[in-house]
Amino acid sequence: MTDVARIWSYLSTEPLLWLTCTIAIYVIAEAIVGRLGRRALANPVLISVCLIAPVLWLSDTPYETYFEGAQFIHFLLGPATVALAVPLYANLRTVFQTAAPILAALFVGSIVAALSAVLLAKAFGLPDQVILSLSPKSTTAPVALGISEALGGLPTLTAVLVILTGIIGAITVTPLMNVMQITDWRARGFAVGVAAHGIGTARAFQVNELAGTFAGIGMALNAILTSILAPIIVALVL
Amino acid sequence: MIRAIAIILSCQLAGEATARALSLPVPGPVIGFALLFTLFLLRPALAESVGSTARGILAHLSLLFVPAGVGVVGNLDLLSRSWLPITVVLVLSTVVAMIASVFTFLAVNRMTRGGHD
Numbered sequence: 001m002t003d004v005a006r007i008w009s010y011l012s013t014e015p016l017l018w019l020t021c022t023i024a025i026y027v028i029a030e031a032i033v034g035r036l037g038r039r040a041l042a043n044p045v046l047i048s049v050c051l052i053a054p055v056l057w058l059s060d061t062p063y064e065t066y067f068e069g070a071q072f073i074h075f076l077l078g079p080a081t082v083a084l085a086v087p088l089y090a091n092l093r094t095v096f097q098t099a100a101p102i103l104a105a106l107f108v109g110s111i112v113a114a115l116s117a118v119l120l121a122k123a124f125g126l127p128d129q130v131i132l133s134l135s136p137k138s139t140t141a142p143v144a145l146g147i148s149e150a151l152g153g154l155p156t157l158t159a160v161l162v163i164l165t166g167i168i169g170a171i172t173v174t175p176l177m178n179v180m181q182i183t184d185w186r187a188r189g190f191a192v193g194v195a196a197h198g199i200g201t202a203r204a205f206q207v208n209e210l211a212g213t214f215a216g217i218g219m220a221l222n223a224i225l226t227s228i229l230a231p232i233i234v235a236l237v238l
Numbered sequence: 239m240i241r242a243i244a245i246i247l248s249c250q251l252a253g254e255a256t257a258r259a260l261s262l263p264v265p266g267p268v269i270g271f272a273l274l275f276t277l278f279l280l281r282p283a284l285a286e287s288v289g290s291t292a293r294g295i296l297a298h299l300s301l302l303f304v305p306a307g308v309g310v311v312g313n314l315d316l317l318s319r320s321w322l323p324i325t326v327v328l329v330l331s332t333v334v335a336m337i338a339s340v341f342t343f344l345a346v347n348r349m350t351r352g353g354h355d
């Protein structure tokens with residue numbers, strides 16, 4: 001028993017345990033997604049969170065302790081954003097040909113995403129701090145946290161809202177686009193990238209490479225635009 | 239691969255430094271993204287050497303969101319109090335944004351290309 005306690009006290013103070021746990025559970029989540037035939041509802045982020053959260057709760061581990069290990073993965077969000085330059089450059093010709101639809105869809109999608117969230121939240125009487133934290137929810141996580149902090153929102157709440165938005169977008173995009181009979185992969189991908197950032201982009205890459213590329217462009221451009229628009233929208237509504 | 243990592247991190251670092259130095263509202267990694275893209279335009283050979291590492295990171299993009307997603311445990315209080323309005327807001331605004339964006343894309347595409355694709 002004392003041995004177990006000693007091993008646990010070592011593991012619980014080192015980043016190794018939760019880093020390994022996060023990656024291992026993600027591998028399991030991927031396997032589950034594979035088993036379910038990559039259906040939209042089987043989202044690897046959602047499954048991973050649902051598996052890790054109870055482990056933390058049962059082992060009485062605070063999120064801060066978990067994050068000490070998981071931060072190494074979280075850190076890679078920055079390099080991943082930079083890495084989006086690769087698919088963008090690889091599809092340069094297609095992107096240039098569609099510059100006008102890209103810019104138009106970016107402005108409309110970005111404004112609708114932030115404005116509808118803020119207005120609906122206000123209509124439901126959610127507290128101001130939640131509304132502030134909601135405004136950058138369609139932007140990729142590292143960017144959204146910065147915006148939320150600058151506006152006076154709660155960055156940890158924003159992180160969760162951003163992830164939930166991404167999961168919702170990734171789950172709904174395929175059935176939604178199929179119902180509306182949209183077959184243009186560029187348009188489908190771009191819309192999910194603008195509305196549901198990296199998780200939507202990951203889903204788009206799963207379905208079609210061209211859709212994924214356009215999703216990546218939508219996500220990157222929306223990160224720039226939302227950092228400019230979110231403060232304006234919040235000032236107008238609140 | 240190490241070369242590619244060095245290039246990607248340097249772009250991010252330059253981006254973060256620029257964002258802070260000029261106190262821009264745009265986040266550092268996004269400036270780094272624009273910087274790397276500019277480097278590709280100036281030196282196309284660079285795209286080859288960074289390519290496979292970048293694709294490797296992007297192939298597991300979902301994994302990178304897991305740590306932030308687990309943060310749900312720290313916000314259970316607030317979320318359980320108003321989970322219904324929050325869910326409705328998130329679902330509606332995300333779906334509406336996708337619909338608005340996709341139809342704008344298709345409409346402008348038709349206008350600018352004379353409707354032949």
